[in-house]
Amino acid sequence: MDGVINLYKPADITSHRAVQKIRTILNVKKAGHAGTLDPFAEGVLLVCLDRATRISEYLTALPKEYIVEMLLGVRTDTYDITGTVVERRDYSSVKEEELHSLLKQFVGLYRQVPPIYSAKKKRGIPLYRYARKGIAVEAEPQDVFIHEIELLDFSPPLVRFKVRCSRGTYIRSLVDDLGERAGTVATVRRLKRTAVGEFTEEDSMTMEMISEGRYRLYTIDEALYFLPEYRLSERELYLAVHGTGFRIEGDIPRNIPVRLKTDGRVVAIGTVGEGNVMKINKVLLSED
Template identity: 35%
Template sequence: MDGILLANKPKGPTSHDIIFDIRRKFGIKKTGHTGTLDPLAEGLMIILVGQATKISPYMHFSKEYEIGVLFGKSTETDDLEGTQVRECPVPKRLKEKAAEILPEFTGVLRQTPPVFSAVKKDGKKLYNLARRGKEVNAEPRSVEIFNIDITGVEGNTVFLRVHASAGTYMRSIARDMGERLGSCAVLSQIKRTRIGGFCLKDAKRPEELTDIKENLISIDSALYNMPGIEINENDEKKIRNGMSVALPLPGNSNIVKLVRNGKVIAIGEVKGAEILVKRGIELF
């Protein structure tokens, strides 16, 4: 079985818990995902099954979230899971003040990841260093926030809808909004509602996934945004032997999927007049 599953993760379990349960339920040996959700988080996860684990590097889609930003407190982890480190005065006219700074949180930004995150520094994950009491200086990274809107305010919490590039931390948005308003803030809730063209409404809770074949999306469909080239039997033989192939070249991308009878045989890179195989996918 090869393809992707759309899972609706509930609050509580880790992303690893969700994957482990699916693997055990269906006897799957190879699984992966396109991005974790913290235990506090809920919403859409894309589970990679079988040969689809090879396409993870090509699924860096933008993502949409519904989040809550709680003003007046700061924690080690920038969310409600961490130990509180301080309290701050909550800005008056919170909704108006938050709305005023939203343009500063739109576009291409330099964002510093949370200290407790899976971002690596010198080959080591930041959260492992932080848990050992090491001083951690996270390096700012370039991210893009396409859209951010206020959907409501309750008490000291501002609710936002955010559409951002892969790798954007919602915890960092909460932390930075608090600092920008002369206060402090943490992420109080988060739901991922979309990854690229895949929507939460089409996902199922782990307990609802009773027939994997009914819910498995093909690798070809998973790579919906990548140009595809249909290859013949001779081309397939060349690819299996690690050879380059001369094919009609796409005009808008240097990365393509090579498809044979509905299966993605390989991911290719355009080099001059030929296509070099970068990664074999459904070869066997």
């Protein structure tokens, strides 16, 4: 069963556990996801099955959209409501118009520090392992990109906003930074991922639907809709399935992944480099 399922992950379950449940329900050999959702978060989680597990890195690179509910006046050690409160601060000076302006400041390239309770690694070890052992370490700042951000509701101490952002963006860090810029502190009370690329909440499926056989399985070709494609000749097909590169004719973008197809199937992922040579990055299907 090669393909991708747009799962609506419920809250209070890890992404890994959600994937394992789908693997059991559908009785597949391999399953993985394309972008972790925190246990307390809910929403779109792309689950890759069997050979589609090999394309998860490309799906992970897609922009994400979230609906965020933040709680003003409270900071926790995890930057979300599941953590221990470490600070309380007055938030009465925060006004709606000011918050509109502050949100706009985050649009574009934005440098953030990942939460200490995160899977981000330092010296090969996830940060949360240091945190759980009480070992003080500094997370390295990283550049992310905020495509758009919009205030949806201002009802202090609760604030809701929508954000579309690049891969690797920690919404918990965004909320912590927003609280500081607003002259108070803040934490994430609720988080819902509403889209990954063009995979949306509206098109997602619950575990109950999947267990009842009511689900859509996106083919590898459909899931990689955002990559350019190249149709293989018989000779190129032979070379591609054996991982051998070849020179191509035509105008194909360089240095970005390309779907290499035959008979409507994606056989491999390649990249065009110098001299118009197609390098094979991943072989997805055999010659048959």
